[in-house]
Each structure stands twice: as structure tokens, then as C-alpha cells.
Amino acid sequence: MKFSLTWLKDHLDTEASVEEISAKLNAVGLEVEGIENPADKLAGFKVAKVLTAQRHPNADKLQVLSVDVGAGEPLQVVCGAPNARAGMVGVLGLAGAIVPNGGFELKKSAIRGVESNGMMCSVAELDLGDDHDGIIELPGDAPVGTDFAAYHGADPVIDVAITPNRPDCMGVYGIARDLAAAGLGTLHPIAAQAVPGSFACPLPIRTDDAEGCPAFYGRVIRGVKNGPSPKWLQDRLKSAGQRPISALVDITNYVMLAYGRPAHAYDLAKLSGAIFARRAQDGESCLALNGKEYTLTSAMTVIADDNGVHDIAGIMGGEHSGCSDETTDVLLEVAYFDPVRIGDTGRALNLTSDARQRFERGVDPAFLDMGLALLTDLIVGICGGEPSEPVFAGQPPVAPKLIKYDPAMAERLGGVAIPEAQQRATLSALGFASDAAWNVTVPSWRPDVDGAPDLVEEVVRIHGLDNIVSAPLPRLDGVARPTATAAQKLERKLRRAAAARGNNEAVTWSFLPEPEADLFADGNGGLWVLQNPISEDMKAMRPSLLPGLLAAVRRNLDRGAAGLRLFELGRRYLRGAAGASDERLTLGLVLAGEKTARGWASGKAAMFDAFDAKGEAMALLAEAGAPVDNLQVMGEAGPQFHPGQSGTLRLGPKTVLARFGMLHPALLKQFDIDVAVAAVELFLDAIPSRKAADFARPHYAPPALQAVRRDFAFLVDGALPAGDLVRAIRGCDKANVVAARLFDDFRGQGVPEGQKSLAIEVTLQPGDKSYDEAELKAIAERVTAAAAKLGAVLRG
């Protein structure tokens, strides 16, 4: 909402500077988004008189002017405007001035070989309007040599952001009222001459949709002369950023911007029969003033005559019946529309307008008469004509709201004690009447106020939030207690563990291109796909963390990266119960391309492989407290992975804690990635939480006797997972075998075709006495027996 200082002063008697006004607007909750001082932009532009104008020697369309700028010799200026001529007074931009429209600096220059010392400016160039057909023509008596800013009237424009709860401040008058209540001046009463009608309204006015349009007031003004509106009115509209159109249109806009009261003026000649508010028929259409055709539904209210729709009620008038320069008789419409209906209609049609903004927030239902009076007064005053009797169809919802208030609430809620008398005065200045028992009547223009806390807000904001004194929150004695949950601690620990292992944490979009999400959608009950995505690239919620990371890998590779370690800890979005989502905390990790770059010691670059992924997965699971020794490596990592170089880590056959391995080359191709990528996905929700209640750890003392190591080599079937053999051996004699570590996996010479040789170092821990030969032999037999169950044969 923009308005000039002059306009504000139409309604507020104040000596305050624009800075003081701005500070106070902010203080009362009307946020100042900017203050434009036109004088700042017009520095270096002077009122100047053209003394002579001659044809440019080298250009048909240019003239060489001699321009008087009041002091010194006349300046020579080259000008291309067709209306430049000797004797006219205009605006000259001197060298060094910055042209407001375009922001370029004027310089002394030669144009087609003729020196030019400035520029005669058009309205458009000075950002004062759209007219760029010729240079500005000022009245002949404009004082030559003065700053144009001073001549033009340097009227600062204040731009205020109005929160949606304050329709009353969508007019300058409402803003003036708030400022007056805050002590910045005196509010002028609204001045409108009631203009009596001299004849009966010639057409019936009614509302057939009492729900959508509870009240429709109107009257005809006959014999008006439309044309440009007067300068004072145009100046105000321009300060609000509106383009003056014609007096009739400008007057309705002015009343809307000054008082927050939208209205519409119809060209009576274009109407036939009665005019009335009704529901639109489904499929009915209206060509609106913005030149667009809108197809309406029966949920929308329109203003129509016997022939059809003339106005999308409360939002935009129709092209057909709008006022033009030929209009001689107008019908004024001042109506009250249901805010919900206006909002719904506007959203359905995707049509915004100044009128909609006000109606959907709620215009003052008690201001219809005054609005009609203001409009009539202005039209008769500016365009002449003769008004009819007004017609009042329907009844606006003006029943007053009453609130029981307790002035102690200001302190109880607002934290600041304000004397009762001051609270009463503040409320009164804002239009709230209160009786001795603090029954407060809400003014008709404040639809937002419906409870005592609202009144606290009113008195506290006018009193000033700066006066609120900080009050410490009470706190428990002693050191603050821990607050993090087990899941939060797990998340924090895993994040830092992953980074400590050399991986870079990324945060990628929660949404993906649908095709990329589809590649990971297996078994997740269907993707969550947005109805109104911002782009096709951000459409489906990720069912996995890998695709987002792969997109990041691709971008990094495109920028020249050779090796990448990226991870992300965030949610996957799955389908949950009862139509809700199931959002599971997940750690995704990708290891792409080079693990180590070529080096002077290591030679060629080494690439990441599936064991790098397994190593990360195991290390992170260990950090997470998962029983890593009990995990089984199984298959079924998913179709996104290399079928022969991937696996899952499971606790029991069903609980998958992680999947890992090399990604499928076909998948990488889909992501335009031409290096091998190892990946891990860790499912945090599947990791069993540790249940220890106490800090103390199980007792441990290092054994007194040294451990014994024995190596075993077995021939096994080539397809036997080595992990099965290791696990069988580790479990064969729990009293003695404390570790089994595979250190060789060999196929080839000396090993029969289809078999492999696995060598395992077994660690035996004696208890209170050393092993003798017989004991060692017995243990070795248990090891070989356990291995034999898997078909393993001890090598001789």
C-alpha cells in the first residue's frame, strides 16, 4: 500500500517528519517497506525554456535547441522529440544527472557531430508516467532555472506492507487513524457532503444472492462528463502506483485507496433492465476489464442485468459496461460481499485485484452509505451531473461485536503494565467503545478483532513493544538436564562419524524428478507426487537418499571432480498408515570414482569398490551400536545395485539395517554418470536401540595369559560365502575361540577347479592355564569339524 505524505495529511493533521511517521508506522505494526523521495531521483533536472529550435544539420528527425536554464549562457541540446519547439518550457537533465528510468548518467556528448549538453526529458524518462511521445511541456509561467523536483512537488511516498488482518489499513484513512491513536497527530473526520437525489433511481437494484452479496447500494448519476481527473486526484493515484484513466474510474479507485472501500461505476447506457447480484450459472462467462475471459461457476457471485454478467462481484468489473469517455450516465455500485466467497472465487479464477484484496479481508460493512456519499460528492463535483435517489438493497452484517475485557490482561499476556485510563484512551482512539465494566464494542472496520487477546495487542502495540521488559524464563536448579532423545543422539553421532571417516555431508532436495524417484520406488507403496510442483525436477518425494546424492555426484563430476565421498542424513518419504506419510531417517552415502588419486608412491589412481561401501556401512553400524559381529551379509540390495557386487546387512533374516555395494551400471547411465559408484544406505529406524540404563560397562580385565594364534587353510566350494565359514569357526568353541580372521582367498594353481582355498587365522584365548598339546589338538578338531559341515576340507 503506497501513498504520498500529502495524501496522508489529507486525513491526519501532523507536523511529524516522514522519518518520524515511518518509525511510528513500524512501531504500531504497519511495516514500512520503503520511502521514495522523488526529489532524490530528480537531482540535476531543471525547469528550462527552449529559446530556439533548428533542424539538425545531419539528421532529419533531430533538432538543435538552445535552452535557457536560468543562469549562464543558454545550453545547446540535441533533441529528437517532435513537440520540441521554440518558446516551450520543459525539463532539462544536465550532464551528471541520472535518468530515473533506466538509471544511466547523462553526459556531454556529440550527437551526429553536434554537441549536446543535456537531455530534454519525457514523462516516461523521469518515471512520472507512461507518456513517452514527447518531452514534458510545462506551463509557460513555470519558473525557469528552478529544480524540477521543487517545482514538481517533492512529495515523499511511503510504502507500507499491510498484514492480511488489517483491511481497515488498506485505505490511507485507516493508516491515519492508527497514527493518530499512537499520538502522531489528529485524525480529520471524513468529509462528505450528502448529495440528495433529485429523481428516483431509474432501474431496479436488488440482490438475489443474500449470502454472497448481503447488501447492494446504488444510485444513478445522470449527465456526467467524463474526462481526465483533476491533478490532485491524479497525483494521489500516481503516488499509489496507479495509472490515472478517467475521472469516473479514478474516483472509484481513489475512494478505494483512501478509505478501503471498493466500488464500481457502470455505464448506464450499457445496462438493460434491472441490475442485481446473483449466483453465476455454471459455464457462464465474463470478459473482465483486464481483457481476459473468465468462465464462472455457480459458486461465484456476479452482478448482472437482464442480458448477462457485468461484473465478477467484488473482484473485477466487466469490459462491456465499464465507463468510457462517452459515458454520460453512470450507475454506482457500493456493495458488501461475503469475504469467503470473494476469496474462493478469486482463487478459483486465479484473479487478483485491489478490490478482491479488500473484500476478502473484510471491508467495513457500516461504510456503504458513506462510500456512496463520497463517490457521489466527488463525481458531481468533478464530472457534474445529477444524482438519483439512492437504492439500498439488502442489509450489510453490521451487528456489533462485544468483547469482555480485563485491562490486567495487558500485563498478564503482554508483559507490560499499562494504566487503565491509557488503555481506554488507546482503544477509544482506535474506535473501540468501552463501558465502565470494560465491555468493549469492536468498530465495524475491525473484522480481525474477536477476543480479549486482540485488545491486548491493540493497547500494547500502540503503547509500544519497546516498552516490554525482558523477563527470564524460570529455570531448574543446577546444570541443565539432557534433552536429546535416543534417536536424536543416534542421528548426531552417525552424522559426525560419517564425516570423521572423510565423507562430506550434503543436503539435497527432498523432491526429485519423478523418473529418478521411480527408479528407487521399489516396494515403498507408491511415491508421494506433488500436485503443484514448482518444476518437473522437483515433483516426487524421495523414496531413497541415493538419487539426490547421485544428482550431486553428476554435478560435481561435470565440474571436474574425480573422486567423491558424499553423504546425507535425512528422511525417505514412504506411505504410512491411514493415509499419512511414513518418514524414515536414513543415511545415504556415495563413493564415486577415484578413492585415491594417482600418486608418486601408489602409482595409478585407485577406484572405490564394493568393499569400501561395506567398510563404511560396518563402521557406521558399529558407531550406531548395532551388533556388527552378528550381522549377516545377504543379497537383495535392490535392482539399483550391481547384482553380483552388492548386499544387505541384516540382523536376523528380515531386519535390514543397511544395503551397500556397487550401483548398477544401467542406473548410473540414467544419471549420466560415467564412473563407478559404490553406495550405502543405512536405515536408522531399523538399528536396535541400546537399552543400558546405567553408565557402568560390563566388567573386563585383560587375560593374564597370552592368546595363541593358529592358521587353518580349507578347500571349499567356490560359491561358499567366506563369511559363512568364518562365522562357523568363530562359533565352534566359544570358550576358546575369541576371533577368526580370514587372510587369504585363493583360486588357481594347486586348488581344484570350482573350489577355492580360504585361510583363516584363529585366535585362542587360554583361561587360567596355558594350553597343552592335547587341548590345542581338540580345539583344532572342533574348528575343522565346524568347517567340514560347510563342506570345507582342511588342506594338508
Next chain:
Amino acid sequence: MDYAASREEALARIAQAQDLDALEKLRVEFLGKQGSISGLLKTLGGMSPEERQSTGPQIHALREAVSDALAARKEALEGAALDAQLARETIDLSLPAPDMPRGTIHPVSQVMDELAEIFADLGFAVATGPEIEDDWHNFTALNIPESHPARAMHDTFYFPDKDAEGRAMLLRTHTSPVQIRAMLQQGAPIRIIAPGRVYRSDSDATHTPMFHQVEGLVIDKGITLGHLKWTLETFLKAFFEREDIVLRLRPSYFPFTEPSVEVDVGFAIVNGKRVLGGSGDAPGHGWMELLGSGMVNRKVIEAGGLDPDQWQGFAFGVGVDRLAMLKYGMDDLRAFFDGDVRWLQHYGFSPLDVPTLSAGVGVRP
């Protein structure tokens, strides 16, 4: 026999031995079983006591001198050999050591940990809620009914889906629905922060369709705007580690709070960057909008299943990415979500930089 001459000759030859092999040969020649000095020692047995008395010490002295000389020469030769070996083993230590990859924590995670640490000291726990929300939690329960113009303020991403209760599913536009969930789940009193991802259909230089917010909620008895102001001041002073943080409270409007307060923070421009601190009204300073807040609307407390005549409190919401940018100096929000490893290496944090109150919750470069 001239023992002195023998000794001189032997010592001279030992001194001239050029390597351990030559020295060993000399040892054998002098002190070996058949060695010349060993031979002299054997003659002692055949001597008369008098002869032995006079000659014995000379022979022993000779043996000792040669033995010492051999040992000394051996040590010297070994030392020289080691020196030579070490000289041969010299390497170029300007060559690079093996690279250990350096991992990093994303600034958003770091700042969220910082927030958790500060607010834990004030007694706030961290709460979470779903990002795919229903419109009741995201809007209706927060006093934003269907037709409310404020719904238009939130550029909402919708799903075509409805939940079992027929509520429209959407991406939460703010972390405020966690207020409702927390009240319904834990009742009162409450002190929580709720950090997390939020979504708005908005994209330009300073807006991304996904960003991070942290919600704060206190529900208790006798909580006022004064407590809100203190909490925000205390939090911001701790977060920025500056005592000169000055807040400006402006009345505003949010459907879920009443009264509603927009909070500006004073800053100065230092070397082209905004540095928080000082009053925005001071010379060279300005105010910057930082967060929205207010006293929780009675209707919201009711929607949370609590009695608004008994319980009241405040709530606030602030952008986590924005806090990170203000504190750590990034100027492009879009880069947060790009995963550019160069950016992550530059703006990311060491995993060992765990925020603590004793060390300060911030990390200086």
C-alpha cells in the same frame, strides 16, 4: 722381544683397517686361536715365575691394547657404515604424504546442533513432526481456516492424496504444526524447539522451495511477551556470541499468535557484509527482519487439547539457513542444496567441532 714395537705395529694396522672384514682378519691374526698375541699368552705357561713376573704384564697389556683398539675401530667402522647407510636412505620429504580425506558437516546440521545446545541449556527439548502433513495440522489447527487469506501467504505444495480423515495432504509450510503435535502428545507445560525442513512454492535468489526452520514453543502458566523477548535475546546473544545484540519488536500478524510480533535485529555493514550487533538506529546501522513470533493464539492452544484459560505461552519461528548465512557468511541459499563438494569443503565443519557450551557453540575459521 720388543712388545712395544709389536704393539705399535698392531695398533697401526688396526687403525688402517678399512672395513669390518679386514678388521676381523686382524682380530684373528692377533687374538684368534692361532693368533700372534694368543701365541704369546700361551708362552706364559712355560716361563719361570720371575720371567712371568716381568713379561706377563707386558703381554697382557699388549693383548688388552690390541683388544681395545679392535673394539674401538669396530665401533668406528660400524658407525661409519650406518652413516653411509642412512645417507643412502635419504628421501625427499617435500614429497606429499598420503592424503587422508577430510570429511565435513553441513552448515545446516552444524547450526541445528548449535541451536539444540543453546536451547537445551534453557530447558528446551527437540521435537519433530512429519514433513508431509495434513492441512488440519498445518493450517486449520493453527487458526488458518480454509478460506483464510493467510493460506495464500503460504505458497503451499499439495499432494493429490487425502488421509483417512479426508484431510488434504501437503508439504508443511512451516514447523508450526509441531506445536500442535507436541501439545497433543505431551500436554503442558512444554518447552520445545522443532527444527526441520519446510517447503514453499517459491524460488528466486533468496528463496528456495525447500528450506529449514526452527520453531520454538513454550506453554506454561504466566508466560508473557516479556519471556518471549528475553528468550530471543538470550538465544541470539548465545548463538552469535555477542552481548550487543539489540532486538526491535514490531507488531505483526500471524493467525497462530495473538499478539503477534515480528522481530528485527540491529546490524552494521562491515566490509560489505552485515554484522549483527548494536541498535539498528545507530549511525551506520540498520534493522533486519529476523523472525516471527507471538503469544500462542487461544484457538491454537485449544486445538492442542489444552485449556487456554489455564495455559498460555509463546512461539517463534526462524530460518535456520538464514541464521547460518548470517553467522558464517554464506550469501547464496541455493548453494546449500547443491552438494558442490568445493562449497562443502569450504563452508562445512570438522566433525570434531561439536558445539558445546564450554567451548562456545560457534566455530571461528
